[in-house]
Amino acid sequence: MPEKEKATIIVFSSDIDKVFAALTIATGALSMNMDVTLFFTFWGLNVIRKENTTKKKIGIIRKLFSKFNKGGAHNLKLSKFNMGGIGTHLMKNIMKKVNMNDTQTMLKTAKTMGAKIVACNTTLEFMGISKNDLINEVEKTSGVATYIADAKKSKINLFI
Amino acid sequence: MPEKEKATIIVFSSDIDKVFAALTIATGALSMNMDVTLFFTFWGLNVIRKENTTKKKIGIIRKLFSKFNKGGAHNLKLSKFNMGGIGTHLMKNIMKKVNMNDTQTMLKTAKTMGAKIVACNTTLEFMGISKNDLINEVEKTSGVATYIADAKKSKINLFI
Amino acid sequence: MPEKEKATIIVFSSDIDKVFAALTIATGALSMNMDVTLFFTFWGLNVIRKENTTKKKIGIIRKLFSKFNKGGAHNLKLSKFNMGGIGTHLMKNIMKKVNMNDTQTMLKTAKTMGAKIVACNTTLEFMGISKNDLINEVEKTSGVATYIADAKKSKINLFI
Numbered sequence: 001m002p003e004k005e006k007a008t009i010i011v012f013s014s015d016i017d018k019v020f021a022a023l024t025i026a027t028g029a030l031s032m033n034m035d036v037t038l039f040f041t042f043w044g045l046n047v048i049r050k051e052n053t054t055k056k057k058i059g060i061i062r063k064l065f066s067k068f069n070k071g072g073a074h075n076l077k078l079s080k081f082n083m084g085g086i087g088t089h090l091m092k093n094i095m096k097k098v099n100m101n102d103t104q105t106m107l108k109t110a111k112t113m114g115a116k117i118v119a120c121n122t123t124l125e126f127m128g129i130s131k132n133d134l135i136n137e138v139e140k141t142s143g144v145a146t147y148i149a150d151a152k153k154s155k156i157n158l159f160i
Numbered sequence: 161m162p163e164k165e166k167a168t169i170i171v172f173s174s175d176i177d178k179v180f181a182a183l184t185i186a187t188g189a190l191s192m193n194m195d196v197t198l199f200f201t202f203w204g205l206n207v208i209r210k211e212n213t214t215k216k217k218i219g220i221i222r223k224l225f226s227k228f229n230k231g232g233a234h235n236l237k238l239s240k241f242n243m244g245g246i247g248t249h250l251m252k253n254i255m256k257k258v259n260m261n262d263t264q265t266m267l268k269t270a271k272t273m274g275a276k277i278v279a280c281n282t283t284l285e286f287m288g289i290s291k292n293d294l295i296n297e298v299e300k301t302s303g304v305a306t307y308i309a310d311a312k313k314s315k316i317n318l319f320i
Numbered sequence: 321m322p323e324k325e326k327a328t329i330i331v332f333s334s335d336i337d338k339v340f341a342a343l344t345i346a347t348g349a350l351s352m353n354m355d356v357t358l359f360f361t362f363w364g365l366n367v368i369r370k371e372n373t374t375k376k377k378i379g380i381i382r383k384l385f386s387k388f389n390k391g392g393a394h395n396l397k398l399s400k401f402n403m404g405g406i407g408t409h410l411m412k413n414i415m416k417k418v419n420m421n422d423t424q425t426m427l428k429t430a431k432t433m434g435a436k437i438v439a440c441n442t443t444l445e446f447m448g449i450s451k452n453d454l455i456n457e458v459e460k461t462s463g464v465a466t467y468i469a470d471a472k473k474s475k476i477n478l479f480i
Contacts, residue, residue: 185464258445318330
């Protein structure tokens with residue numbers, strides 16, 4: 001049996017609109033029988049982080065930084081017109097109106113369809129997030145070498 | 161005759177600087193005899209939307225949202241240093257000074273050179289934009305499956 | 321000897337977090353024996369610009385614009401939570417804490433490992449930056465045709 005065609009998407013952003021785009025492409029590729037890896041890094045780690053997490057023992061600086069950088073797929077914001085939350089709220093309402101799934105549901109769907117959900121371990125440490133704080137859908141944490149190995153065999157590579 | 165090499169670019173952003181980059185790459189690839197698809201989605205839909213459009217019958221929420229989200233290639237703004245329009249104004253002036261085309265002209269040029277201009281139908285509905293509101297350069301609207309089919313045959317895939 | 325596999329990364333952004341991601345991917349690919357081209361364009365040109373530069377003779381408009389758009393790899397800012405410099409300052413501190421290199425060091429490392437550092441000549445002129453203002457690591461300036469020629473032979477193409 002020939003190997004499946006691959007798509008590898010780096011999810012760098014935690015903007016809800018960009019995460020939505022990444023997950024739409026991922027589920028689209030999965031439904032066309034491709035192998036999909038979603039490599040979450042930097043702000044994107046917030047997408048795959050549990051809502052309420054016990055912090056790793058981190059210094060005061062990272063603690064301060066993480067104050068501004070909240071986890072959980074339903075804390076994501078719009079990249080534009082957030083306007084203190086109003087724009088994001090409007091967007092979520094529109095998504096319901098047009099019967100779209102929210103990003104949490106889309107992530108679970110992608111996982112069920114076979115997506116590999118990977119967390120970047122370099123930025124995990126940097127963000128002061130422990131592996132225990134990641135949602136169950138995450139298959140593994142890995143570094144840039146694993147990403148490169150996947151990406152160079154992929155038909156579709158995106159940085160979102 | 162062998163098939164042409166392909167480039168597929170997702171234009172997610174409506175920031176004038178990013179749209180400029182996308183169109184420069186597109187016309188560059190076209191002039192090197194590649195097949196180019198520009199897939200406009202989300203904020204990028206503003207680039208291919210007529211200036212003055214009669215709104216679809218949409219609910220109050222989407223109406224409110226679309227207040228902040230104006231169409232038309234010359235309503236685009238800089239991703240940085242917009243400063244209430246001053247930065248964008250400066251940029252447009254510099255573009256004229258160095259004899260660059262504006263994004264509207266570039267889009268027409270790309271079309272003339274053979275670019276396929278596609279609008280994402282999922283986000284069209286989401287943004288409350290009707291097909292009649294799209295400029296004539298748009299060839300068709302389509303979904304993620306069409307994007308994936310194009311992208312996986314492309315030598316160059318970008319998300320901008 | 322077979323040709324090496326290639327990765328071509330457009331560095332459009334000057335956000336420190338995105339530049340960090342681009343350079344991490346670049347050095348990762350280099351250490352896995354790939355050929356890497358970093359194509360710096362638009363805001364990304366700030367990354368490869370000397371700190372203190374004598375301005376090209378440019379008009380008043382570009383002079384004004386360049387006031388807001390400072391060069392030098394240690395003037396880069398976070399894409400989020402910059403908060404007048406506080407967020408960026410925190411990030412740099414965390415990078416030291418977890419023994420990460422700063423972006424300047426990473427750029428030098430990439431160069432030493434064989435990365436081709438290219439500056440986009442269209443946007444150089446646009447930004448009013450002269451070739452003499454670029455750091456020594458820059459191999460050449462070139463246009464979109466050179467980029468396309470590299471990119472279409474690359475296994476990994478990213479726009480960051």
